[in-house]
Amino acid sequence: MTRGQRLWLLAVGLAGVAVLLVTAYTGLPDFGAASHPYGDRAVHASLARHTANVISSINFDQRGYDTLGEESILFGAVLGTVVLLRQTRDERQVEPAPALVLPAVRRYALYLLPVTLVVGLYVVAHGQLSPGGGFQGGVVTATALHLLYIAVDYHALERIRPMGLYEIGDAAGEGAYLVLGAAGLLGGTSFLANFLPLGTFNTLSSGGTVPLLNAAIGMEVACAVVVLLARFLDQAVEIEGRGEK
Amino acid sequence: MNDALIVISLLLVAAAATTAVVVRDPARQALVLSLLGLTLAVLFIVLQAPDVALSQLAVGSALTPLLLLLSVRKIRRRPRPPASGRREGE
Numbered sequence: 175m176t177r178g179q180r181l182w183l184l185a186v187g188l189a190g191v192a193v194l195l196v197t198a199y200t201g202l203p204d205f206g207a208a209s210h211p212y213g214d215r216a217v218h219a220s221l222a223r224h225t226a227n228v229i230s231s232i233n234f235d236q237r238g239y240d241t242l243g244e245e246s247i248l249f250g251a252v253l254g255t256v257v258l259l260r261q262t263r264d265e266r267q268v269e270p271a272p273a274l275v276l277p278a279v280r281r282y283a284l285y286l287l288p289v290t291l292v293v294g295l296y297v298v299a300h301g302q303l304s305p306g307g308g309f310q311g312g313v314v315t316a317t318a319l320h321l322l323y324i325a326v327d328y329h330a331l332e333r334i335r336p337m338g339l340y341e342i343g344d345a346a347g348e349g350a351y352l353v354l355g356a357a358g359l360l361g362g363t364s365f366l367a368n369f370l371p372l373g374t375f376n377t378l379s380s381g382g383t384v385p386l387l388n389a390a391i392g393m394e395v396a397c398a399v400v401v402l403l404a405r406f407l408d409q410a411v412e413i414e415g416r417g418e419k
Numbered sequence: 420m421n422d423a424l425i426v427i428s429l430l431l432v433a434a435a436a437t438t439a440v441v442v443r444d445p446a447r448q449a450l451v452l453s454l455l456g457l458t459l460a461v462l463f464i465v466l467q468a469p470d471v472a473l474s475q476l477a478v479g480s481a482l483t484p485l486l487l488l489l490s491v492r493k494i495r496r497r498p499r500p501p502a503s504g505r506r507e508g509e
Contacts, residue, residue: 229470297473305469313477320485399482403489410489415497 224372225381238366259405283325290318298392302381308391316399347394428462449487456480
C-alpha cells in the first residue's frame with residue numbers, strides 16, 4: 175500500500191468517525207436542560223431498590239458488571255507495578271536516615287491522621303446513602319496512613335504497614351466482589367444481581383448487596399493504593415541502583 | 420447565579436491546566452497538577468456531581484502528584500550519564 179493510499183484510508187476513517195460523533199452529539203439532550211431521560215430512569219430504578227445514592231446504585235447494582243471490570247483494571251495495574259518496581263539483582267536496599275520534621279507539621283499531620291481515617295471509612299460505609307463509596311473512601315483511607323510518613327518518618331509508616339497483609343487484602347477485596355456476584359447465582363438470580371433483602375430506605379442497612387459490594391471495593395482500593403505507594407516509596411527512599419548516591 | 424459559577428470554575432480549570440503545561444519543572448508540575456485536581460473538583464461540585472468530585476479530589480490532587488513527586492525524586496538521584504553531551508531533566 176502506498177503512502178497516498180494509506181492517507182486516503184485514514185481520511186475516510188476520520189470522516190466516518192466525525193460523522194458518527196456529530197450525529198451522536200446532535201442527538202444528546204442540551205447542557206443543563208430540564209429533561210434527563212437516562213437520569214430519570216436511573217433515579218427510579220435506584221429508589222425502587224432502596225438505594226438513596228443513585229450513583230452507588232448505578233455502579234454496584236444496575237451496572238455491577240461494569241464496576242467489576244474497573245476494579246480488575248486497578249488490580250491488574252497494581253500487580254504490574256509490583257512486578258516492574260521490584261528490587262533487581264544490581265540494586266541494594268539502604269536504610270533511609272530519619273528526616274527532620276517541623277513541630278507544626280508533625281502536630282497537624284498527627285491530628286489529621288485519625289480524622290482522615292474515620293472520614294475514609296465513613297465514606298465507604300455510607301456509599302449507599304451519600305456521595306462517595308468504596309473507591310473514594312478506599313483512596314482516602316489509604317492516603318490517611320501516609321500522613322504518618324509526613325508526621326514522623328519512613329520507619330513509623332513501615333511499622334503499621336505489613337506489606338503481606340495489604341497484598342492479601344487487595345486480592346481478598348477483588349475476590350469478595352466475585353464471590354458476592356456468584357452468590358446471586360446460588361440465590362437463584364443472575365450474576366451480580368441484587369438478591370438480598372432491600373432494607374429500609376435511607377438507613378445503613380438499605381440497598382441489598384450495594385453496601386457489601388461497596389465494602390469489598392473499599393478494601394480492594396485501600397489495600398491496592400497502599401501497595402502501589404509502598405512500591406513507589408521503596409524505589410524513591412530505600413532501593414539504590416549502581417552509581418546512585 | 421449557577422451559570423456564573425460554572426463559568427468561573429471552568430476558567431479556573433483552564434488557568435490551572437494552562438499553567439501545568441507552561442511550567443517545565445516536573446516537581447513544580449506535580450504541585451500545579453494537584454491544584455488542577457482541586458479546581459476540577461470544584462467544577463464537578465458546581466455541576467452537581469459530588470461523587471466524581473470526591474474521586475477527583477482523592478486521586479487527582481493527592482495520589483497522582485504524590486506518585487509523580489516520588490518518581491521525580493528517584494530519577495534525580497541517578498547520576499547523569501557522562502560524555503553524552505546533553506543535559507536532561509532541567
